[in-house]
Amino acid sequence: MKPTAKRIAHFKDSIFGVMSRLARENNAVNLGQGFPDFDGPEWLKKIAQDKIQSGHGQYAPFMGTPSLRTAVSRYYQRFYQLSYHPESEITVTAGATEGLFSTILASVDPGDVVIVLEPFYDSYVASIEMAGGVAIPVSLHAPHFSLVEQELQAAVTSKTKMIIVNNPHNPTGKVWEKSELEVVARFAVQHDLLVISDEVYEFLLFDGAKHFPLAQFPGMYERTFTISSAGKTFGLTGWKTGWVCAPAPLSKAVRLVHQYVTFSVTTPLQEAVAEGLERLENYLPEFQKLYCDKRDYFYKGLKDLGFHFELPRGTYFMMVPISGKTAKNDVDFALELVEKRKLATVPPSAFYLKSKEGGQYLRFCFAKKQETLQAALENLKGL
Numbered sequence: 001m002k003p004t005a006k007r008i009a010h011f012k013d014s015i016f017g018v019m020s021r022l023a024r025e026n027n028a029v030n031l032g033q034g035f036p037d038f039d040g041p042e043w044l045k046k047i048a049q050d051k052i053q054s055g056h057g058q059y060a061p062f063m064g065t066p067s068l069r070t071a072v073s074r075y076y077q078r079f080y081q082l083s084y085h086p087e088s089e090i091t092v093t094a095g096a097t098e099g100l101f102s103t104i105l106a107s108v109d110p111g112d113v114v115i116v117l118e119p120f121y122d123s124y125v126a127s128i129e130m131a132g133g134v135a136i137p138v139s140l141h142a143p144h145f146s147l148v149e150q151e152l153q154a155a156v157t158s159k160t161k162m163i164i165v166n167n168p169h170n171p172t173g174k175v176w177e178k179s180e181l182e183v184v185a186r187f188a189v190q191h192d193l194l195v196i197s198d199e200v201y202e203f204l205l206f207d208g209a210k211h212f213p214l215a216q217f218p219g220m221y222e223r224t225f226t227i228s229s230a231g232k233t234f235g236l237t238g239w240k241t242g243w244v245c246a247p248a249p250l251s252k253a254v255r256l257v258h259q260y261v262t263f264s265v266t267t268p269l270q271e272a273v274a275e276g277l278e279r280l281e282n283y284l285p286e287f288q289k290l291y292c293d294k295r296d297y298f299y300k301g302l303k304d305l306g307f308h309f310e311l312p313r314g315t316y317f318m319m320v321p322i323s324g325k326t327a328k329n330d331v332d333f334a335l336e337l338v339e340k341r342k343l344a345t346v347p348p349s350a351f352y353l354k355s356k357e358g359g360q361y362l363r364f365c366f367a368k369k370q371e372t373l374q375a376a377l378e379n380l381k382g383l
């Protein structure tokens with residue numbers, strides 16, 4: 001038999017799959033998986049039920065239902081004063097992951113270089129490589145996971161086509177300051193790059209942190225694909241409904257790929273998410289409080305156990321330094337925890353290509369029920 005494609009020969013099972021398997025095998029509490037272990041809001045599930053019951057059983061238009069594209073357009077205007085036309089500038093995708101993949105495939109030619117800021121969401125590099133591109137990492141440095149402008153400048157070559165930024169940031173929980181985004185924006189304009197701004201955690205903000213879409217910065221709107229997802233905003237990751245917003249010429253390219261990758265995304269859920277987005281202002285305070293309480297509870301628990309780090313201001317992740325607790329690196333410590341302490345985490349070195357900094361942390365996801373977080377802290381006692 002002929003072999004399968006060379007372009008995927010070096011891919012491995014994702015670290016999330018590996019840790020979840022180990023969690024199951026060891027009957028461990030799972031703070032590795034980056035999603036809630038509880039369901040999204042009842043009111044939105046009820047809307048989805050009604051949408052299924054009242055029709056909407058056939059293919060949606062491939063670029064997304066008019067209702068959802070309109071609702072996305074309206075919220076970008078309301079929250080960020082950014083104008084995207086529902087007809088030509090918003091594309092609904094099967095979660096942000098497909099949005100990223102379709103955007104990368106639409107932008108990157110074989111041999112093109114894409115700058116990724118590490119630690120990164122793991123699908124970026126895989127998508128770049130599937131497009132035949134080359135991912136060049138620039139590291140964010142502890143303790144604030146800061147970008148060093150000189151390192152960014154040093155990474156650029158004549159082949160650099162794009163930079164991918166994630167804000168708020170998985171896995172660190174960092175919410176980028178305006179001044180930091182200005183550095184990225186100036187850099188992208190200076191080198192005339194395309195930009196992906198992965199903003200799936202745009203509403204998972206705490207302590208008054210403010211989200212600045214990169215497309216708002218001077219010279220950025222015309223070059224930026226902004227990607228987000230209902231999965232994060234409504235705590236319904238299984239709905240896999242995301243979107244890519246970009247000016248018409250860029251959106252046209254994304255749509256050319258998207259039409260052949262998924263064609264279209266589930267119709268009734270798009271209809272439901274559209275109504276959800278119209279109610280964001282009412283919903284967000286309760287949503288943010290839910291996650292903020294979890295963050296505070298888990299952070300205090302870790303602190304009491306002797307873990308010391310800064311409180312993350314966004315997302316539902318914490319990058320927790322492990323050096324005071326073990327001489328092992330992240331992978332070995334994560335294996336020890338899942339086997340001996342019945343606690344699954346994610347070793348973040350999987351999110352780095354270059355720097356060894358990831359070896360000094362574990363990523364915990366705190367989007368979990370109170371009893372799950374309590375059990376996790378219990379299992380860590382006496383380390």
Ligand SMILES: Cc1ncc(COP(=O)(O)O)c(C=O)c1O
Pocket residue numbers: 034094095096097098121166170198200228229230231232237240241242
């Ligand atoms: C930074 C980041 N981008 C994209 C995604 C994917 O989102 P979706 O579930 O909508 O595909 C995730 C999911 O964990 C993420 O953390």
